[in-house]
Amino acid sequence: ITSLLEGDEGELYFGTFESGINIFKNGKIENFRRTIKGQAFKTTYLINSEKYFYGYSSYAAIIEFAKKGKDDAHDNLINPNIILKKPTIIRMIRRADGQLLVLTSQGLYLLKNKSLTRFDVSGLKPGNYYSAVLDKDSTILIGGESIIYRIKNDKVISSYPVKMFDENNVYYIFIDSHSNIWFSIQGKGFFIIPKDSEKIINLA
Numbered sequence: 637i638t639s640l641l642e643g644d645e646g647e648l649y650f651g652t653f654e655s656g657i658n659i660f661k662n663g664k665i666e667n668f669r670r671t672i673k674g675q676a677f678k679t680t681y682l683i684n685s686e687k688y689f690y691g692y693s694s695y696a697a698i699i700e701f702a703k704k705g706k707d708d709a710h711d712n713l714i715n716p717n718i719i720l721k722k723p724t725i726i727r728m729i730r731r732a733d734g735q736l737l738v739l740t741s742q743g744l745y746l747l748k749n750k751s752l753t754r755f756d757v758s759g760l761k762p763g764n765y766y767s768a769v770l771d772k773d774s775t776i777l778i779g780g781e782s783i784i785y786r787i788k789n790d791k792v793i794s795s796y797p798v799k800m801f802d803e804n805n806v807y808y809i810f811i812d813s814h815s816n817i818w819f820s821i822q823g824k825g826f827f828i829i830p831k832d833s834e835k836i837i838n839l840a
Contacts, residue, residue, distance in 0.1 A: 641682035641689060644703070651679030651691055657701070672699055672708050683728050685736065690747075694724050698738075700750065712750055716740065727767060732774035739765045739778070759792030760785060767809040767819070779806025779819060784829075796834055800824070 639651040647661040649668060656670040657679060671677070677699060679691035691699045702710035716723045724741035731737055736747040737755065744765065745752040760778075767779035775788045782804040784796040796817070798804045801824055809819040817829040825840030 638678075638680050639682045639691075641684060643684070643689075649682060649689070651682055653678050657682075657691065669701060669708060669711070672711055672713060681728065683730060683736070685730060686734055690728065690736065692725050692728060694726070696725075698725065698728075698747070714747070714750055714752070716752060726765065729768045729770055729776070731776065732770060737768060737776065739768055755790075757785075757787055757790055757792060760787070764805070766805055766807045769809050769811055771811050771815070777809055777811065777817065779809045781805055784809065784817070784819065796829055796836075798827075798836065800836070800838075 637650045637652055641649045643649060643659075647659055649657055649659050651657050655667065656677060657668045659666055659668040677691070678693055678696065679699070680693035681691070683690045688700045688702060691701065698714040698716065700712040700714060705711065716725060726739040726741065728736055728738050728747070738745045738747055738752060741764070744755040744757065744760075746755045763781050765778050765780045769777050771777060775786050775793070778785045778787060782798050784798060784806055785792050786794045798806060798819075798821070801821065804821055806819050807822045809817065811817055815831040818826065819829075820826050825838060828837045828839060829835065830837070
């Protein structure tokens with residue numbers, strides 16, 4: 637199992653490497669999708685949206701699954717290579733307006749009308765972005781190289797420098813119900829920035 641997603645009615649979807657996506661509902665496990673357009677696929681992440689949910693992995697297409705479909709007739713393959721050259725899909729999150737933000741190895745994009753559209757953020761410096769999360773105030777936090785950005789209305793409104801080691805790539809970020817920011821740096825441990833603070837506390 638590579639990923640888990642709770643559906644709108646409490647059912648659980650889980651992606652696998654060998655058998656597509658399975659669904660656990662009413663006490664039974666059944667296959668939801670084994671192939672897409674006749675092709676086997678692998679899913680590392682799953683994300684929910686209004687009419688669809690999406691599966692993706694770093695070096696493959698984004699798959700749009702029709703929630704009500706019993707087969708792949710209404711599913712879609714969204715190929716980033718049509719727009720980008722050899723992209724890596726880093727992460728996808730759902731924004732407060734329902735649009736999907738896609739972090740790639742070549743910048744930020746929005747998934748619109750089954751295609752990727754460049755998403756420019758005022759004040760966001762060029763670089764690699766590794767993680768993202770939606771806060772309850774509708775702002776988005778993005779983890780990058782030695783920094784965490786807070787974005788609202790398509791511009792950076794604040795940032796948190798992360799400069800504790802030689803490499804400080806923020807690979808995972810999470811905001812709890814008290815608005816504390818939790819994040820990890822690969823191989824370096826787990827950290828927290830308390831609400832209304834810029835101080836980083838090492839929890840390792």
